[in-house]
Amino acid sequence: MDKAAFTQLIQEHRGILYKVSAAYCRNVSDREDLMQEMVYQLWRSAERYDTNFKFSTWMYRIALNVAISFYRKTSAGGVRVALDADVQVADGGASGGSGSFADDPLEERIELLQRFIASLGELDKALMILYLEERSYKEIGEILGLSETNVATKVSRIKGRLKQQFLMAGGH
Amino acid sequence: MSMDEFQQIWKEYDRRLERQMSLSRRLFADLQQQKVGAELRPLVRSRVVGIVLGFVWLWLMAICLYLVRSQPVMAISFAVFCGCTVIGIVGYIRDVAVIRSVSYSASVMETQRKLVGMQSTMLRDIRLAWLQVPFWASFFVSNGMIRAGGRLFYFIEVPVFLGFVGLAVFLYFNFTVENARRKKWVAAMVRSAGSKRLARAVELLKELEEFEREG
Numbered sequence: 001m002d003k004a005a006f007t008q009l010i011q012e013h014r015g016i017l018y019k020v021s022a023a024y025c026r027n028v029s030d031r032e033d034l035m036q037e038m039v040y041q042l043w044r045s046a047e048r049y050d051t052n053f054k055f056s057t058w059m060y061r062i063a064l065n066v067a068i069s070f071y072r073k074t075s076a077g078g079v080r081v082a083l084d085a086d087v088q089v090a091d092g093g094a095s096g097g098s099g100s101f102a103d104d105p106l107e108e109r110i111e112l113l114q115r116f117i118a119s120l121g122e123l124d125k126a127l128m129i130l131y132l133e134e135r136s137y138k139e140i141g142e143i144l145g146l147s148e149t150n151v152a153t154k155v156s157r158i159k160g161r162l163k164q165q166f167l168m169a170g171g172h
Numbered sequence: 173m174s175m176d177e178f179q180q181i182w183k184e185y186d187r188r189l190e191r192q193m194s195l196s197r198r199l200f201a202d203l204q205q206q207k208v209g210a211e212l213r214p215l216v217r218s219r220v221v222g223i224v225l226g227f228v229w230l231w232l233m234a235i236c237l238y239l240v241r242s243q244p245v246m247a248i249s250f251a252v253f254c255g256c257t258v259i260g261i262v263g264y265i266r267d268v269a270v271i272r273s274v275s276y277s278a279s280v281m282e283t284q285r286k287l288v289g290m291q292s293t294m295l296r297d298i299r300l301a302w303l304q305v306p307f308w309a310s311f312f313v314s315n316g317m318i319r320a321g322g323r324l325f326y327f328i329e330v331p332v333f334l335g336f337v338g339l340a341v342f343l344y345f346n347f348t349v350e351n352a353r354r355k356k357w358v359a360a361m362v363r364s365a366g367s368k369r370l371a372r373a374v375e376l377l378k379e380l381e382e383f384e385r386e387g
């Protein structure tokens with residue numbers, strides 16, 4: 001694949017990089033570093049791209065692998081965020097813990113969802129992102145290296161926790 | 173609240189990120205000029221430096237071994253240093269091969285296992301270092317010292333050596349990835365050795381195992 005076409009493909013799927021970097025890095029400068037590293041690894045792996053895979057599946061694999069390794073080496077890495085900790089919300093800046101939600105209910109829900117994702121372990125976080133992205137269990141399994149059954153069990157467990165979290169936060 | 177609603181919230185979040193973040197064309201230009209660093213490069217660099225220093229050290233120890241070949245205690249000590257250095261060098265060469273084989277486009281479980289295994293090789297180095305400890309208390313013991321040492325020699329040097337042997341064996345068998353997760357004192361020693369990265373690698377290894385086992 002020529003580099004121009006490859007650059008175009010990455011641009012088209014840039015949302016994957018935004019979401020993965022936002023989920024794994026709390027501060028903006030770390031996110032930028034992580035995005036650079038993800039793009040670099042995509043660039044390096046371009047020649048090995050297997051067209052049997054969907055481009056997005058292949059891109060998720062690389063983005064998540066880089067993010068998990070990056071997360072481990074940054075100063076905040078390896079530390080799970082408490083569910084009531086501050087989380088930087090897209091478009092919303094820093095916000096407080098529970099009880100300090102903005103008036104906008106959607107904003108509130110986005111914040112709660114972000115906080116829930118931030119509280120997950122590195123692998124559960126990857127699973128949650130893929131599930132919210134509406135990827136099939138088969139594709140999630142291919143990206144993570146798990147069986148479909150295993151993916152289904154884990155998704156169901158995390159979904160339960162997410163629903164409980166939203167209920168506790170105000171019955172939405 | 174249904175999962176569809178969560179997915180709708182996620183889509184809105186996606187739209188906001190799209191407005192907030194940007195992937196500049198400049199980044200691609202920098203990549204073509206190799207201005208961006210690769211995450212695994214420092215890992216390879218540290219191993220290559222280790223291999224070079226290892227060969228220098230091996231050369232020094234081999235010279236010492238040759239010079240003291242007629243002094244059994246000294247010769248055994250230097251032979252142990254040489255042996256441990258060779259094992260270390262072989263380990264580092266293998267590490268470089270593993271790092272080169274890491275592919276981020278493989279599945280998350282497979283890649284992370286390799287990377288975590290890579291980072292936990294520091295435990296292997298620490299264990300090798302422990303094994304050599306007793307011989308740092310014996311490498312200077314010449315035939316003359318043994319002959320002229322008398323009781324004082326046997327009451328100090330020998331117990332110190334045996335004490336270190338016991339300590340080295342104990343630490344060698346306890347400094348494992350498994351114990352770094354299970355025994356607090358091993359985990360504390362790993363952290364105090366300044367290896368937060370190793371401590372995190374051990375944590376992720378645990379998470380990987382649980383992730384694979386569940387379900």
